[in-house]
Amino acid sequence: MIGAIAKRLFGSANDRYVKLLHPLVKEINALEPEIEKLSDEELRARTPQFRERLDKGEKLDNLLVEAFATVREAAKRTLGQRHFDVQLMGGIILHRGMIAEMKTGEGKTLVATLAVYLNAISGKGVHVVTVNDYLARRDSEWMGQIYRFLGLTVGCIVPNMDNAARREAYACDITYGTNNEFGFDYLRDNMKFRLEDMVQREFNFAIVDEVDSILIDEARTPLIISGPAEDSSELYASVDKLIPKLDPETDYEKDEKARSVAFTEVGQERIEALLTESGLLKEGSLFDTHNVSLLHHSNQALRAHALFERDTDYIIKDDKVIIIDEFTGRMMEGRRFSEGLHQALEAKEGVTIQKENQTLASITFQNYFRLYPKLGGMTGTAMTEAEEFQEIYKLEVVEMPTNVPVVRKDNDDEVYRTAREKHEAIIKLIGECQKRQQPVLVGTVSIEKSEMLSEMLKKAKIPHQVLNARYHEQEAFIVAQAGGPGAVTIATNMAGRGTDIQLGGNLDMRIAQEAAGIEDEAARAAKVAEIKAEIAHNREIVHTAGGLYVIGTERHESRRIDNQLRGRSGRQGDPGASSFFLSLEDDLMRIFGSERMDGMLQRLGLEEGEPIIHSWVNKALEKAQQKVEQRNFEIRKNLLKFDDVMNDQRKVVYEQRKELMQAETVQDTVRDMRYETLEEAVSTAIPTGSLPEQWDLDGLHVNLRRLTDLDLPVQEWAKEEGIAEPEILERIIKASDSRMAEKAANFGPEIMRMAEKSILLQVLDQQWKDHLLGLDHLRHGIGLRAYGQRDPLNEYKREAFDMFGAMLDEVRQTVTAVLSHLEVRSNEAPESLAPQERPRELHEGRQDPAFAEQGRQEAAAQGQGNLAGQATVETRQAAAKVNPNDPGTWGRVARNAACPCGSGKKYKHCHGKL
Missing domain, CATH: 3.90.1440.10 (SecA, preprotein cross-linking domain)
Structure with a gap:
């Protein structure tokens, strides 16, 4: 009660934050008359001036007002569009690394240009992430006009591009692409053997369009590059x-x-x-x-x-x-x-x-996007997921006001007893709308249900268009014309995002479709004028009919997806209406005890075809949806905790690979590996403080032959009086050094160095691949440990850490053994020792059964209360106290820093060594 009164008096925290943006917007507006007077060349010259100021130490925030004013003017000259004040606010939010929630039709694509330009001035690269390839291409060409006008370069990443084209696109100031393409390029880069083959630069700043779809809906399954096990x-x-x-x-x-x-x-x-x-x-x-x-x-x-x-x-x-x-x-x-x-x-x-389709590389979207030092996002629906954005990505959501007040009428849900009655009511409403020439957008939850509804409309002889998620470009054209008089469009929820439904029709799309092939200028101008007149006439008809009517055929588990559908109507102050139709046979209603409700409604005498309509029903459904979303959030959060364990290891391996590729020679690294391997072999066979009769000399002899290809008389050495472990180790290392020096002399130093780097990278990749497979298998069954009152997450952390240590030991041993046995024929070309690219029969995928299975097991374990308090400890514990005995508390340790274990060695020579 007190909170409600305070909110009415002072406004919400969101309102107060938005209010703080007004002074900046006034400053940008104040510059407009001055900027308008500049010639095109003078406007373009502002970019190098901004860069020069950055080089001298000025901060991006100091350039914000001038840069935004520059972009606004460039947009007016290239696109004929001027940023509204609320769009300037949205740009500020994006630049500050936050999420701007802006209603559909508020021009989010144009908003992004402000923050993109400002952050691209530094030359470090800005990534703009879209939900599909069509939008990536469209936006890079459409908004690219502004950037190119101001002297910036723009690239676009799409499937089937070769390495050179990708590298060129990433080298641009601004790069457009889908979340999948950016993620797979990151994984592919970390499977390359030469730095010059890598395509991505260091991460700087990314803006994610439809941020809720990419960072939440699509974050349920990781990106995976897999391939058949190399062994047939x-x-x-x-x-x-x-x-x-x-x-x-x-x-x-x-x-x-x-x-x-x-x-x-x-x-x-x-x-x-x-x-x-x-x-x-x-x-x-x-x-x-x-x-x-x-x-x-x-x-x-x-x-x-x-x-x-x-x-x-x-x-x-x-x-x-x-x-x-x-x-x-x-x-x-x-x-x-x-x-x-x-x-x-x-x-x-x-x-x-x-x-076995073995995982070669894998990453979740959560961990990929957390690689960016600064991340911003925009969508029409984010407030409902604000908690998840904050907890997982440390992203705040700010709800932006609309440029013109929304006048759409949102009707209460209509609940019917059966799906048949519901569908009959929907068909009846569509028929009524069409008679008064009001356009209708019908949202369904699946392609199957959209096709079923289409058959019913055909029987009722109602012309309509059906959309699904297969052809993005076709969708954009159809959705663009869905605002025509009497148009009926059935769409799954994946369809139509990124394209506005404009009342009367979309002028640009109509011109692209109907006037593109006309070469004669006069004929083309006449056609464009005809289309404009027709759209203006149609807009009047649709306005009079009540604007776009959005019909939802059932509620989703997530309220956010319902809001996305509803938000297609009522853009920029247009009239509109929305209604959701439900039945007790719908999935969501069935889950929440519809049998009892059905019996009650029959006893109350609810007649055939009569719906229940009440605001209380809306509130009850909203609470049900919140519960389902909370459960899904917990599952995603648990999956991320498990992936964080692998992510810490992945960062160590990828960083080490990069260091190895950058190094001119890895001679010191492989020598250290050999010494550590031999030291371990000797200490295993000759434990400290043991008597000579307890030594396993036969085992040491076999092991040394495997590791060094040397037949050393360790049994004879042991018979010498006063000899101990250090002397034996010294002789073994000396013999091994002599053998490797002999090889280097025979092969030539250049070939030997090339062989060392090639073998080290190949062995590291092979062991990492096997390690990923082992982690997959571990994750499959770890949830069952909850039945033994053990926390699966802590068990997974412990075993994964042990497995990682074993993997590093195996890398050292294998590199030592392979180099010791290495033979290079005189007729063998040096190129044969160069690291080879991976075979091309790779598969890129989004399905990881292990993750889905783990989610089910975690949910089951939580539901049965078998855990004595489910662990809520995040793997990323930067703020936690460092425990020298628990590597899990160390966080990210610099390679040359002292090892947190207290050994006195550098981290790369201690716990971070290969």
């Missing part, structure tokens, strides 16, 4: 047939304690001979760089045969290899061994070798 089923089966031909006594050494196995020198020659006989090894040695994949298959097949036993480590069931948990003895359905080992076991047992 046939190759697994072919290599598998060769392993039984090996002699266990002479061809390989097995260490059961360490669960490792390695070929002996005799075994290497034997497997090479078998591979050559079978036609799998075409040329050279198994250890040549181009045969790395074959070596990997051979090693995995050997592991499958020598280390894993059926009915002990796994069982065969329903034509599948199912892992048995070594601790519980239970089957681990849905889990698979990584790095191709599972396929090797499938080949060994003769079951179907599963093809």
Whole structure:
């Protein structure tokens, strides 16, 4: 009560914020007479002047008034459109990194030009994100007239562009594109092997059009680049047939304690001979760089045969290899061994070798858009999701007043008992509107329902247009003419966004359709004049009939989507009306106990075809929608918490890749890796403080052969009096250094450096890909741990961190082993060692069953109350106290900063090392 009185007296917080923008708008308006006097050249010259002032240290905020006045004048001269005061306010909101909620028809596309120009002056690039390719092309050409007039460059990213064209578009001052294209380019860039192949620049500023659609509706599924596992089923089966031909006594050494196995020198020659006989090894040695994949298959097949036993480590069931948990003895359905080992076991047992579409790179829209230092957005409907925008993206929503008051009449919902009665009422209303030549826009929730309604209109002999989400360009043309006298348009909710429904018809679209092919200037001018006259006449007819009538055929889970449909009518002070028709058979009504309501209505004597109409029904439905949206928000929030764990790891890997590509040589990095790997191997075999008789020298010998390709007499060294772990390690490192120096001398320093970088990047990518697969499998079942009173999020964080550490260990070991075994033939061109682009059979997708499954499990766990307080701790804990023992509290650590663990080493040489 007190709050309502205070709001009436002082206005809402939103109203007060908008009021604070008025002084800036007055300043911009005051400059208009002065700017109008400038010639085109003088107006264009203001851009380099602004840049010069920025270079001298001025802030963008200091240029805002002059820049906005400049853009307004340029828009008048190029497009014939002048920014309204409320549009100037919207531009200020966007520049400040906030969301401007502006009603449909208020000219959001033009609003964006103000903030885009101001932020593009710096030359760091501005991205304008649209919901489809058609709008990206249209807006880049349409609004591009303003930018080009002022001396800025404009690019547009669309599908099927080659790398060079994309790089050129991103190099422009302003780049238009869809959220999918920007996201996939980011992922593809981080799969490149050379800096010059990357297309995107450093992120600076982005404006997201239809921000609610992109950052909320489409954020439910991540972007995924996947591809078939590089290893084919046939190759697994072919290599598998060769392993039984090996002699266990002479061809390989097995260490059961360490669960490792390695070929002996005799075994290497034997497997090479078998591979050559079978036609799998075409040329050279198994250890040549181009045969790395074959070596990997051979090693995995050997592991499958020598280390894993059926009915002990796994069982065969329903034509599948199912892992048995070594601790519980239970089957681990849905889990698979990584790095191709599972396929090797499938080949060994003769079951179907599963093809895996392996995730190569993945990111959610939430985490992609949080990469931008500054982000702004605009839409007609954002206030209902203000909490989510604030919590996930730290974006505030400001509701902008309309330029002209809205006079649309929004009727109360009409609720019918059955869908049949509802549809009959809708058809009747459409017929009445058409008789008085009032245009109608009918919104449906699916293509199927729009087609069903279309059939009913055909039977009633009512001409109409049906839209769906398949052809964006066609939609724009049809929606543009949906305001004609008596026009009936059925559209799914995806249709028509980005194009205004103008009463009487859209002049620009009509000219584009009807006058585009007329070459004669006089004939074209006559045609344009004819179209203008016709539209003016039609506008009068439609105004008299009551403007556009919007009919909603049912309510959505989200009130926001209903508001988007309703907002198509009543633009810029136009007359209009809207009604929503519901039945107790609708999904939303069914969910909220319509059976009881149906019985009650029958007892009250509700007659056939009679609706319930009351404002209380509206309020009840709005509360129901809020509950559903809150639940969906919780699911999205939980998904993001899980993705944040991977996101922290992804940033480390991508940053490391970039550093490696930028480095002239990675010699020091691979040497450090080799030293750490050897140190770990020695400390495992010779634990600190152990007695010589406790040393595992045979295991160390096998491990060193695998890692360094050296047959070192560690057993003989151990017999020397007074020798200990440091001396043995020193001798091993010295022998390894000598071997690598010899290789560098034989191959030549240039080829060796090229090989080191190539192998390091390829191994890192392979291990990261396997790590993503492991995380996918982990995420599948982690929700079930809620039944054991354990928080799935904390369990996932802990295991994912352990897996990441194991992945980095594997990278070090694999790089060391591959470089130690590396052979380069004298006739091999140096280019063969250059990093290769990924195979092109990649798939880009939005579906990730693991995410959807995780969401269901999280929701189930919350609903049953199995968690002793669901964790609400965000992974991004920049403000939390740093705990040296908990890497989860460290946040983003600079590569050259001291490691937060307290070791005294740099982060890149400690917990952040590869």
